[in-house]
Amino acid sequence: MAKGFDCATPLTASLVKQFASQGFTFVGRYLAEAGSWKRLSPAEAKLISDAGLYIVSFFERYANRVREGAAAGTADGKLALRYAQEVGQPVGSTIYAAVDYDAPAGDFNAIEAYIRAFDAQITGYEAGVYGSYYVVKAMHERGVTAKLMQTYAWSRGLKYDAISIYQYKNDVIVNGIGIDYNESNGNAGGWKVGMAIIQQPCLDPGVAQTVINTWIKKSWADAEAAKKGADSATVQALTDQQKYYNQLANALRDAAGLPRE
Numbered sequence: 001m002a003k004g005f006d007c008a009t010p011l012t013a014s015l016v017k018q019f020a021s022q023g024f025t026f027v028g029r030y031l032a033e034a035g036s037w038k039r040l041s042p043a044e045a046k047l048i049s050d051a052g053l054y055i056v057s058f059f060e061r062y063a064n065r066v067r068e069g070a071a072a073g074t075a076d077g078k079l080a081l082r083y084a085q086e087v088g089q090p091v092g093s094t095i096y097a098a099v100d101y102d103a104p105a106g107d108f109n110a111i112e113a114y115i116r117a118f119d120a121q122i123t124g125y126e127a128g129v130y131g132s133y134y135v136v137k138a139m140h141e142r143g144v145t146a147k148l149m150q151t152y153a154w155s156r157g158l159k160y161d162a163i164s165i166y167q168y169k170n171d172v173i174v175n176g177i178g179i180d181y182n183e184s185n186g187n188a189g190g191w192k193v194g195m196a197i198i199q200q201p202c203l204d205p206g207v208a209q210t211v212i213n214t215w216i217k218k219s220w221a222d223a224e225a226a227k228k229g230a231d232s233a234t235v236q237a238l239t240d241q242q243k244y245y246n247q248l249a250n251a252l253r254d255a256a257g258l259p260r261e
Contacts, residue, residue: 002026004182005174006056006167008038016051018175026054026190028149028165028182031083031095045087046193054190056149056165056182057089058130059118060098066114067107070243073097073114077121084125091124092197094147094189099131102154108138115144120247123260126189130167133158147189149182164188208256212249220245 005019006028019027027048029040040055048055059080065072080095089095097118099111111129119127128147129139133155136148140162149165159166165188169181184190191197223238223245230238250260 001183002186004028004056004165004184005179006058006182007177007179009177010039010041010044011048013047013051015175015177016047016053020051020053022174024053026056026182026184026188028056028058028096028180031057031059031080031087031089033079033083040087042087045089049192049194054192055089056184056188056190057084057093057095058098059083059095060100063098063100064103066097066099066103066111068114069110070113070117070240073117074121076114077118080118081122081125084122088193089125090191090193090195090197092126093191093195094126094128095122096128096130096147096149099129099135103131103135105134105138108135108142111135112139112142112144115139116244116247119145120250128164128189133160136160136163149188203252203255205256205258208252208258212252216245216249216252
């Protein structure tokens with residue numbers, strides 16, 4: 001397992017060298033607006049990359065932002081895309097949306113909607129999820145994402161087998177700053193400035209197009225037909241379904257190397 005850490009504190013050249021000399025191979029940092037105290041800047045991203053460490057990108061407006069569902073995910077995805085591009089994050093790498101609280105099962109539908117909407121906006125990047133055992137397990141089983149970062153916090157001693165990163169200890173002081181300890185299986189979607197990531201289609205284009213044309217487009221059309229004469233609440237629910245069908249179709253196109261529509 002690869003040794004890593006995450007922190008909110010921006011890293012200087014001397015700090016990066018210290019961590020690299022201690023065997024750390026990656027660091028988790030935050031994509032945020034200019035002026036944010038925890039923001040990964042373009043200059044810092046280059047320092048980290050030049051020292052040989054990989055960067056794992058997080059996005060978090062506030063701890064339970066994901067409870068606000070699809071609209072929040074859309075807005076945040078647009079921001080995450082802009083910030084990733086600003087710091088030179090290469091396409092094909094991952095941006096982890098943070099579920100930074102002890103989310104109950106009753107929040108999982110909203111969290112799913114948030115991450116799917118977030119993913120739809122970060123064109124070229126893969127959405128991941130950070131959260132407890134229960135959150136990452138639910139999002140994986142629902143087919144939302146395969147990039148999972150589990151924190152031991154709120155996990156009640158459980159560890160999910162399919163995770164890419166495990167955050168196993170929080171709030172320790174190393175080299176004079178507060179960090180959390182992580183370990184990775186080496187397939188977490190980390191990146192370095194200037195790194196080329198080759199994305200190979202993992203689904204046959206013909207299969208993807210058949211699924212889209214035969215089932216997804218038909219479901220979209222059925223929802224459109226059902227709107228006729230329906231009340232406003234039903235129309236809104238059907239419209240939300242159609243948005244989800246569009247997201248599913250584009251996810252299949254991405255997996256097959258087809259252009260989005």
